[in-house]
Amino acid sequence: xxxxxxxxxxxxxxxxxxxxxxxxxxxxxxxxxxxxxxxxxxxxxxxxxxxxxxxxxxxxxxxxxxxxxxxxxxxxxxxxxxxxxxxxxxxxxxxxxxxxxxxxxxxxxxxxxxxxxxxxxxxxxxxxxxxxxxxxxxxxxxxxxxxxxxxxxxxxxxxxxxxxxxxxxxxxxxxxxxxxxxxxxxxxxxxxxxxxxxxxxxxxxxxxxxxxxxxxxxxxxxxxxxxxxxxxxxxxxxxxxxxxxxxxxxxxxxxxxxxxxxxxxxxxxxxxxxxxxxxxxxxxxxxxxxxxxxxxxxxxxxxxxxxxxxxxxxxxxxxxxxxxxxxxxxxxxxxxxxxxxxxxxxxxxxxxxxxxxxxxxxxxxxxxxxxxxxxxxxxxxxxxxxxxxxxxxxxxxxxxxxxxxxxxxxxxxxxxxxxxxxxxxxxxxxxxxxxxxx
Numbered sequence: 001x002x003x004x005x006x007x008x009x010x011x012x013x014x015x016x017x018x019x020x021x022x023x024x025x026x027x028x029x030x031x032x033x034x035x036x037x038x039x040x041x042x043x044x045x046x047x048x049x050x051x052x053x054x055x056x057x058x059x060x061x062x063x064x065x066x067x068x069x070x071x072x073x074x075x076x077x078x079x080x081x082x083x084x085x086x087x088x089x090x091x092x093x094x095x096x097x098x099x100x101x102x103x104x105x106x107x108x109x110x111x112x113x114x115x116x117x118x119x120x121x122x123x124x125x126x127x128x129x130x131x132x133x134x135x136x137x138x139x140x141x142x143x144x145x146x147x148x149x150x151x152x153x154x155x156x157x158x159x160x161x162x163x164x165x166x167x168x169x170x171x172x173x174x175x176x177x178x179x180x181x182x183x184x185x186x187x188x189x190x191x192x193x194x195x196x197x198x199x200x201x202x203x204x205x206x207x208x209x210x211x212x213x214x215x216x217x218x219x220x221x222x223x224x225x226x227x228x229x230x231x232x233x234x235x236x237x238x239x240x241x242x243x244x245x246x247x248x249x250x251x252x253x254x255x256x257x258x259x260x261x262x263x264x265x266x267x268x269x270x271x272x273x274x275x276x277x278x279x280x281x282x283x284x285x286x287x288x289x290x291x292x293x294x295x296x297x298x299x300x301x302x303x304x305x306x307x308x309x310x311x312x313x314x315x316x317x318x319x320x321x322x323x324x325x326x327x328x329x330x331x332x333x334x335x336x337x338x339x340x341x342x343x344x345x346x347x348x349x350x351x352x353x354x355x356x357x358x359x360x361x362x363x364x365x366x367x368x369x370x371x372x373x374x375x376x377x378x379x380x381x382x383x384x385x386x387x388x389x390x391x392x393x394x395x396x397x398x399x400x401x402x403x404x405x406x407x408x409x410x411x412x413x414x415x416x417x418x419x420x421x422x423x424x425x426x427x428x429x430x431x432x433x434x435x436x437x438x
Contacts, residue, residue: 068084
């Protein structure tokens with residue numbers, strides 16, 4: 001993290017106090033990105049301890065002024081001096097001198113705060129009166145030079161959390177889990193007329209308790225408004241001058257489990273009674289060119305039918321037929337199949353079986369899209385009929401449907417004529433497809 005620092009007096013503490021531990025230094029300031037969760041700045045969480053009457057404590061009264069101690073020294077190369085900094089999320093980072101720690105950080109070192117825990121936390125966004133509880137991280141920054149000069153690394157740290165109405169802070173080696181929030185700000189009516197009442201609505205996602213401060217151009221609109229059980233807060237305002245008003249809604253959660261957030265809105269304010277310009281409204285038109293393709297494939301491309309024990313029927317399954325339609329005109333499509341005559345070979349050379357002797361029962365592979373339907377069952381052995389004379393529809397999509405990928409197959413049944421000469425037979429089941437609309 002790049003952190004800018006400046007030095008002043010301890011009396012300059014404001015939001016986001018920094019606590020320092022360097023001889024002759026007073027105030028150090030830097031800036032954290034607004035909205036960043038407190039995620040452990042120190043590299044060694046838990047290696048900074050607070051002591052009361054010489055004993056390490058896990059909670060400390062806000063009125064107490066404890067001593068502190070590290071369990072490790074500053075790392076080699078960063079043993080010129082040390083500073084304890086308070087980080088809060090989100091917010092600014094500032095500081096004040098608390099002890100004399102300079103040139104003595106080559107082994108575990110100690111110091112004493114020059115103010116109570118509550119006073120140090122109160123200088124940050126954490127309100128120790130309980131109206132704005134939260135968590136701060138106190139981090140030891142180790143410097144290469146004396147008087148907090150040169151490069152630095154953040155090392156030992158602890159977290160201090162203050163609950164609503166608490167009189168003490170809880171100490172932990174791990175930071176809180178903060179759920180981020182999103183604030184959505186709307187205005188109605190929009191655009192608005194000068195002098196008209198405008199309702200501002202802030203919606204928090206996820207819905208949680210807290211307050212929203214509405215602002216216009218950075219100036220508060222009334223006081224904070226509590227969000228309701230749905231995470232919504234509203235207020236009203238009027239605007240006397242035509243132009244664009246930059247509105248914002250700053251959400252502050254009531255607990256530590258959720259993070260703050262800000263929503264913005266640009267509101268156009270028009271002079272009351274204004275009329276539309278001649279030729280208004282203006283027609284805006286455009287065209288979208290047709291694009292995309294229709295592709296059909298069959299996998300596998302060979303089917304071997306299995307004869308029943310009586311030798312009267314043979315069955316099998318047509319490979320999956322996949323239709324991929326990426327056309328943005330949505331014309332629809334249809335996929336059909338037609339069987340040729342089966343021709344004998346070997347001992348059945350010169351023999352044939354009519355294609356009508358083959359029938360099918362279409363079936364979906366997975367879920368078909370909206371408007372995509374299976375074709376009817378075609379019974380084998382009818383004349384005319386079967387798949388030989390006119391074929392049959394496997395599946396189809398009506399115009400306006402069929403976009404994307406759809407798959408189907410079919411259970412095949414061949415009726416073998418009585419007295420058919422034994423031998424091997426083969427035929428071709430041709431799959432065709434076409435668009436059904438313009």
